[in-house]
Amino acid sequence: MAQAFTKAMARNIFYGGTAFFFLLFLALTFQTHSVVPERDNHEAINDTVALGKKVWEENDCIGCHTLLGEGAYFAPELGNVYKRFGSTDAIKAFIKSRPVNGVPGRRSMPQFNLSDEELEAVAQFLKYVSGVKTNRNWPPTPQG
Amino acid sequence: MEKPRWPPGDLVIWIFILAELLAFGIFFAAYAFTRANHVELFNTYQLTLDRNAALINTVALITSSYFVVRAVASIRQDDSRRCFHWLLAALAMGTLFLLVKSAEYHHHFSQGINLSTNTFYMFYLSLTFFHFLHVILGMVILLAVALKARRGCYSAAEHTGVETGASYWHMVDLVWMILFPLVYVMR
Amino acid sequence: MKYQSQKVAKLYFIAAIGLFVGQILFGLIIGAQYIWGDFLFPTLPFNQARAVHTNLLIVWLIFGFMGAAYYLVPEEAETDLVMPWLAKLMFWIFLAAGAATIVGYIVMPFADLAKLTQNDLFPTMGREFLEQPTITKLGIVVVALAFLANIGFTILKGRKTVINLVLLMGLTGLAVFFLFAFFNPTNIVWDKYYWWWVVHLWVEGVWELILGSILAFILIKTTGVDREVIEKWLYVIIAMTLITGIVGTGHHYYWIGTPEFWQWWGSIFSALEPIPFFMMTVFAFNMVNKRRRNHPNKAAVLWALGTAVMAFLGAGVWGFLHTLAPVNYYTHGTQITAAHGHMAFYGAYVMINLAIISYAMPLLRGREAANSNKSQVLEMWSFWLMTISIVFITLFLTAAGILQVYLQRFSDNPLPFMVVQSKIELFYVLRELTGLVFLAGLIVYVASFFVGSREPEATVEGEVVAAS
Numbered sequence: 001m002a003q004a005f006t007k008a009m010a011r012n013i014f015y016g017g018t019a020f021f022f023l024l025f026l027a028l029t030f031q032t033h034s035v036v037p038e039r040d041n042h043e044a045i046n047d048t049v050a051l052g053k054k055v056w057e058e059n060d061c062i063g064c065h066t067l068l069g070e071g072a073y074f075a076p077e078l079g080n081v082y083k084r085f086g087s088t089d090a091i092k093a094f095i096k097s098r099p100v101n102g103v104p105g106r107r108s109m110p111q112f113n114l115s116d117e118e119l120e121a122v123a124q125f126l127k128y129v130s131g132v133k134t135n136r137n138w139p140p141t142p143q144g
Numbered sequence: 145m146e147k148p149r150w151p152p153g154d155l156v157i158w159i160f161i162l163a164e165l166l167a168f169g170i171f172f173a174a175y176a177f178t179r180a181n182h183v184e185l186f187n188t189y190q191l192t193l194d195r196n197a198a199l200i201n202t203v204a205l206i207t208s209s210y211f212v213v214r215a216v217a218s219i220r221q222d223d224s225r226r227c228f229h230w231l232l233a234a235l236a237m238g239t240l241f242l243l244v245k246s247a248e249y250h251h252h253f254s255q256g257i258n259l260s261t262n263t264f265y266m267f268y269l270s271l272t273f274f275h276f277l278h279v280i281l282g283m284v285i286l287l288a289v290a291l292k293a294r295r296g297c298y299s300a301a302e303h304t305g306v307e308t309g310a311s312y313w314h315m316v317d318l319v320w321m322i323l324f325p326l327v328y329v330m331r
Numbered sequence: 332m333k334y335q336s337q338k339v340a341k342l343y344f345i346a347a348i349g350l351f352v353g354q355i356l357f358g359l360i361i362g363a364q365y366i367w368g369d370f371l372f373p374t375l376p377f378n379q380a381r382a383v384h385t386n387l388l389i390v391w392l393i394f395g396f397m398g399a400a401y402y403l404v405p406e407e408a409e410t411d412l413v414m415p416w417l418a419k420l421m422f423w424i425f426l427a428a429g430a431a432t433i434v435g436y437i438v439m440p441f442a443d444l445a446k447l448t449q450n451d452l453f454p455t456m457g458r459e460f461l462e463q464p465t466i467t468k469l470g471i472v473v474v475a476l477a478f479l480a481n482i483g484f485t486i487l488k489g490r491k492t493v494i495n496l497v498l499l500m501g502l503t504g505l506a507v508f509f510l511f512a513f514f515n516p517t518n519i520v521w522d523k524y525y526w527w528w529v530v531h532l533w534v535e536g537v538w539e540l541i542l543g544s545i546l547a548f549i550l551i552k553t554t555g556v557d558r559e560v561i562e563k564w565l566y567v568i569i570a571m572t573l574i575t576g577i578v579g580t581g582h583h584y585y586w587i588g589t590p591e592f593w594q595w596w597g598s599i600f601s602a603l604e605p606i607p608f609f610m611m612t613v614f615a616f617n618m619v620n621k622r623r624r625n626h627p628n629k630a631a632v633l634w635a636l637g638t639a640v641m642a643f644l645g646a647g648v649w650g651f652l653h654t655l656a657p658v659n660y661y662t663h664g665t666q667i668t669a670a671h672g673h674m675a676f677y678g679a680y681v682m683i684n685l686a687i688i689s690y691a692m693p694l695l696r697g698r699e700a701a702n703s704n705k706s707q708v709l710e711m712w713s714f715w716l717m718t719i720s721i722v723f724i725t726l727f728l729t730a731a732g733i734l735q736v737y738l739q740r741f742s743d744n745p746l747p748f749m750v751v752q753s754k755i756e757l758f759y760v761l762r763e764l765t766g767l768v769f770l771a772g773l774i775v776y777v778a779s780f781f782v783g784s785r786e787p788e789a790t791v792e793g794e795v796v797a798a799s
Binding site: 005009010013016017020023024027031034035038 | 258260274308
């Protein structure tokens, strides 16, 4: 058949299309960079928050919780936990009070034995995250 | 003589044209839907657009499409040289479109407008920029076809490439024909 | 098997299957923890076991991809691997590094692992799917570079087929985008933004190139359809994949502090993401229908068709279900996401690996074309057991997710997370039971390698009416 649906044609569309949409993606990323500083609560970032993020990561909190909807779905959303609990003290008290051997038959957060500095830091980190302006104020309810 | 094939050009390009129209179609539908909920906002900010510039661009694209039609007609008469010239003319019109549109963007950006300014500008910038990129892509395709035409790669018997490029360019033109009234004119 | 150096693939495939078994066992553990919250607590908390489950998945899939590459690249290039010794060496390094990391997850709390691996020097660990200590990540980069060099030079030396080029592009992309795993700013918005450049651009981008090329290879081999036709399809499919998938990344940028325009861009392009998967289904069935011969390895053809269908269902349909921003507003980060993740990974990436293993293993073990009938029957049983199980796991998790969304986010009086979890426990029980069936399927699968190995090869019944 004379129909010239050739492999070369398909190849060109692949390369052309990929380049085209990758550039478009970069343009949108560039645009994102210009707007995010108005919404990301970066003013709140300091050494304590940075340490808090490290504590958060080194204890793999994301392995049970979600943070702004991303993570595991085994434990509550923490992107708004500062708002739900009302204060950093309440967050610290909760983390501190976890029983070493858990709660019989129920899910329980491990006792991480954090130092006072680490506790404060992780609470400040969660407070900082709660200040990020998300679209439509996601999560939908205080319950996450 | 072989009877003309349908659709003209390469089948694959038609699949992609349909996919492109689908993407634009969803975007237009989203625009219409959102506008219905924010008529005031859309009407207010629509006035900040430069309708004259858009009109010039509409004429530029229609003219370029006409030139592309002439290019196809030329190659069907085995006239590679003329085909090449018509394609260059179409490319010139495309360039005019890009220049005018860039001036419009420059105006908006200098006022600090971006995708997050409000819903209207989000749509206006997204739709026109996505289309803008398509004009660039269409011009790259036309340029490739034009250069091949100059080298004498096409003939009256075999000019699928020219038809393919032309079909894509008409799609780009067609999308603008919907975009222009929808975004600039409709109130 | 035409080239001696293809043999190295066997090691990779065996490791992949072994790690797959581990992944499923840990899946059952965390599935049980969803029901009995104190199961194995505090010895093995959920987060550690989950990291094992997800990381084993990623590692075994990559082992499988590498095995597939070592098998098919020499055959396509029509030349031996340039450095078979390097492939063997890297196998042991990768396996040792992977095993050490997994053992680390199991035997000690994360904080201790972080200290042990000097996370302070360059903190990258503890983000979802990228939990690995920095040193492991560096090891992965070394292994990936050696691997790419090996197959890259082999491809350059030999015949350059489209399948080889697409596979190489996919694997290179895999390595390149992994580099974003080293970018870990304190600013949570940018952390998340570029984290997706690893996760999304892997599974909804470059991995699909790998998937497509392996599928194309199997179809060429088992159907005898003209290479030109198959390669053309391959290009069109991967073109659609990247055209929709790259900007489709935007469906992860709805609620993480990124601007609102992503809701439109993300919704529109990710809504188109099922198209390439649909094309893949049409492609696979079309090629099998147009086959020029019947291949005696029916199990391999079954896996190939299965992956085309299940990838469309899991990645395409279940992805579309919650990809539009107004829907995702409610479903983001619930069991709906888990449901989609399970079926998409199984359908797209587990099954393509099992397909290439099914095709190549008999040849690597000295058969002419296929295993004995007995072995194949068992393998096909495992196909149905695992596939039907994953469908039901997905359905149960979807049901759990819908209830969760309603109770926790949609109703007039949203209930706390843990209250909701106890209300939807029934579905976790059903999921766990189905998981046991999946395990049974997996045991049957492993058994199929040991059964009927002394019996004669399966042969083709009847010739095909050649469609040409």
